[in-house]
Amino acid sequence: MRRTIFDIRNMKAAGEKITMLTAYDYSSALIAERAGVQIILVGDSLGMVVHGHDTTLPVTVDDMILHARMVMRGSQEALVVVDLPFMTYATLQDAVTSARKIMQGGGGQALKLEGGAEMVPVVRKLTEMGVPVMGHLGLTPQSQHQIGLRVQGKDVRAAKKLIEDALALQEAGAFGLVLEVVPAELAAIISERLDIPVIGIGAGAGCDGQVQVWHDVLGLFEEKSPRHAKRFAEIGAxxxxxxxxxxxxxxxxxxxxxxxxxxxxxxxxxxxxxxxxxx
Structure with missing residues (x-):
């Protein structure tokens, strides 16, 4: 039986750490599930690590549907979350259309989107329509040309905004939150203040769980891994x-x-x- 958003919330309530990992196809989903990963993320990072783009921006809804289908066939127990690609949720109608296509065509159980308070109407609309939504704050790759690839929330104004955005997303109905490349102390405080699970990537051990990219943890590329990633094996070599x-x-x-x-x-x-x- 598949895990649900309620199972993940219960893990936080019980103080159990949550493991989330990206997977992009049938075989990687099979392996992730055998390893006991609780949440599989079909991330738009597939644009870079699978399709070879320089950023996640070229990824389309059709791309996400294709990869979500593969992951769903390989997974039987994990909660499967699928990213909404860049600019496919710019308006409420865009968000509803994209969510319908991905949920019906790809079969994932939940969607993830990037952005803070400005995304509250979208999160609220989707959750009201029965779509579980996970938020994503901090270093949001879809906005990398605007915010850069650097640690987020390091000054007073930015730290305050991150806390307020996290609370706003929770209030809007988000069932969970990813915090990426945020100071560990700030991430721990956000995790403590929120009732929903907070999954960190480059955000320290104080989060309720961790998410990593498949290719990073397995060492599939020769290039140096990001600072927030740990190579648990050198499968590529x-x-x-x-x-x-x-x-x-x-x-x-x-x-x-x-x-x-x-x-x-x-x-x-x-x-x-x-x-x-x-x-």
Whole structure:
């Protein structure tokens, strides 16, 4: 049975830490679920780590539907949250249309959107229509050209706004909140003040849970990981080495062997060849 937003809220109430991880396809969802991840995020980060864009901005609703479908097929128990892409919730009508398309076409259980108090009407409208919504504050990648890729909430005005935005999103009906690249002390205070779960990424251990990007935690790229990410394995390097062995064995003729090949009885093959020769 799938986890629900109520299960996640109960985890916070019980003081249990929540694990959230991005996944973008069937196989990654299978692995994440086997590992016990409670929330799978079909993030618009797929635009960068899967599609190869420089930012998340080119991601479309159709992209999110495609990847959400794959993740839903690979997951049976985790709560699946899907990102609303850039500018697809600029107005209430945009938000409703995008939510309908993703929820009906992709099958996710909840949606995530970026923004603070300005998003209150959207959050309220969607929740009133039965769509569970998770907020996202701090470093919001869809706004990176405006706010930059840096720590958010470091001065008095910005810290105050983050707290007020978090409370506003909760009041509007958001069931949870992601805080990205926010000072740990500020994130801990927001987590304490909110009744809803606060999931951190680069926001310290005081949050109710953590979210990381699949490719970061597994070391799938050679590039240096973001400061807030920890490589729990170097799968990318292992894959590269394995493929080098594959290339070498094919080149040398060491692969395939009889163990990886099918065979035919000599008399059958001989008869087939004879019939060709007799023509």
């Amino acid at each position: 292992q894959m590269t080495e394995a493929l080098k062995v594959y290339v070498a064995e094919v080149s040398s003729g060491a692969f395939p062997t009889a163990a990886q090949s099918a065979s035919i009885k000599p008399e059958i093959l001989q008869e087939a060849l004879q019939q060709i020769t007799d023509r």
